[in-house]
Amino acid sequence: MKFLYKHKFIVLSVVVVSLQSCFVAKDYEQPDIVNQNNFRTDSIPQDSLTMANVSWREMFTDPVLQEYIEEGLTNNIDIRVALQQILYAEAYLKQGKAGYFPSLTGNATFTHQELSSNSQFGGFFSSLDQYEISGNLSWEADIWGKIRSQKRAFEASYLQSVAAHQAVKTKLISNIASTYYQLLSLDEQRKVTEETIENRKNSLETTKALKDAGNVTEVGVKQTEAQLYTAQAILIDTNNQIRLLENTMSILLGKEPEDINRTSLAQQSIDTELKTGVPAQLLRNRPDVIQAEYGLVNAFEMTNVARANFYPSLTLTATGGLQSLDLGELFDTNSLFATIVGGLTQPIFQKRKIRTQYEASQAQQEQARLRFRQAFLTATKEVADALYNYEAATEKIEVKEKEYNAYDTATNYSEELLDNGLANYLEVLTARENALNSRLNLINARYTQLNSMVNLYEALGGGWQ
Template structure:
């Protein structure tokens, strides 16, 4: 009996030592070119990045800060992501338990009636038998080729990938809430411009009626001026309708039913952060989607290791023991104890190409994951370049647009005076006023687009989740 125990112990120790014979490889990050990811004529060497600034330092409006905090708590996409994270954590825990043996227990009762014409039934008077059994089974697989280790690492990488996806959702949510909020403020500002213009339009109708009575203009001029006033009323109606749509969007982002959204004013906003990009390589640690893509690559790399281990033999040790008796009264006596231990190697030889197919699929998935990782980095660089170009363009346009607005407002004022003295016709007046209104509305939109570009640049650099 002792010799058998020694043999089992020796086999177990040998299997443990053989775990050093891993065929599994260790993951190494592939070399990716990150030097020219940003389309920027000035090569950046500054290691600081806008992404390292917390979102409450970027968005300083207290009302907006409250909405972002509420969205991070109540948004349904965030809550769904948290459930995905909990499921990934459970899978990771299972992967860590792969080194431990499995243990199961069972109890059963077997009743058998032998046929009188059977081999044993013809000899026995009592052909009825009962057997009572209680068993426990312990099974353990030695990780000789690193399969269990790779499974564990794959589960851990999958969990970290889900965590990164959760962070990406947070980053996108913060950017979307901020964009929607500033768009609400910009539409409010456009409504103020349009309503101010409407007052001027009403005054213009009164003026043109007086000029008609004086014989200076015709009825056509009166109707054109009235039509211009109606067009302004339609602009205001559309802007107010857009407010409702934006408030409904914001409510959904906050995880609430559609309702009115309290907010400050567009004129009180001063979002002018220090625009620093940092070196492109920082995207590998700042962008959650890039981080998730790399963890997906690691998962598939480890699953390739698992598939490769299928070509090699597996060593299992299985022990079964318990109590077995045909007499219920003697079931728990020492004479009812039984036990057996089975150890052995299993080498796949021919199994309809299943092992090779799994390995080829795993290698293909690994290559696909690498390409997705590379693509995510290129996409991140493009988004940074796009947002920076948009910010620079809108900043320039604001300077020019302010000059345009100033010139057109003065032209509109001059045209009213010239019309009164008969030195301009009503078409010139209508044109100048329409141009002035459009320019003022565009100036508000340019400022919103500048804010939006800052938000997109912040998100593109990976800001918001840290």
């Protein structure tokens, strides 16, 4: 009998090994999505050291801005939600690691039966009581790698949540810095507008005096008065934008809207050297790209699990405990019982559920691969966009400075000629308006340059390290 049992076990083992040779859970390999020749950085230096490796504390040196970034990383709602998502994924990661262990359940039951006189034991007992305390141990052999694949899928899901947190962190740092710089530029515009209002008030008094002297008409007075009102309207809009941005900044910091303290636009400088690194670094630095790849890993491993469902499962079940008709004899050695069952279960007809799960997992894997590819393409676009915006803003600053100087000089000359009765007043009005707009545009160009550096830092995946 022992020989027959051993022979059956050997046959079963041979069958399992033969089937296993047909299927083993595949190992993930990163798809080739990087085209080294199509990374548009033009004249920007590329080497192994990218801006993304620079800490945000070294990138943004304004101490006030640094305090706001610290506060945002601690209190921002999106950051805290992402942390909870990590804890959620970590719980399933622990479950995946426990997949190799057997499951154990304990039972304690009491059964009372009223027996029919015509039943098998009814002639001997009118009723029957049975007491039982037992434990059930079950274990499945991971012969196809299904449990291993599930474990890896949970690991990928956990790492995906970590990358998602890093992506939120990078985005938050970028948003805080960008909003802060925009507030500084609006402060500068407000200062310029307030100076313009004072100058136009003085110009209005001068124009009235020129009218009394017969050098200009009432039309000139009204046009100067209208320019004053235009500047006052610009100031109202600027103050409103500042309040709205302060509210936005407060929400980024995870608190109710309040005043935001800040320095000045003239004090800002980003001295980090522009280096984009090589394209493959986006796969290591960009949290959203990393997140997308872990999504692909998860889908890949779940496809392994779905494929393993086609194959038989080898299980071992053991049940043992105490069983007695008399409660007083329940803990007697004669009440001991045990059962051991080994089984090989092969799915045959499951209403196409297994096939459907496998086909669905393949489709989900392809979707994840395409999302990974899309994330990388988006990253390369954002890097190129930020670089071009920075270069354009830098060139524009030079042009706008020349433009403003020209308009400012023209304004001074025209006003001097007007005072001597040698200029058309319309020329003076036009020069003043152009000078104001040019100065405001110059401030915008300086903000755009700073913001482009922030966007490039984010696009390269900086900030979360």
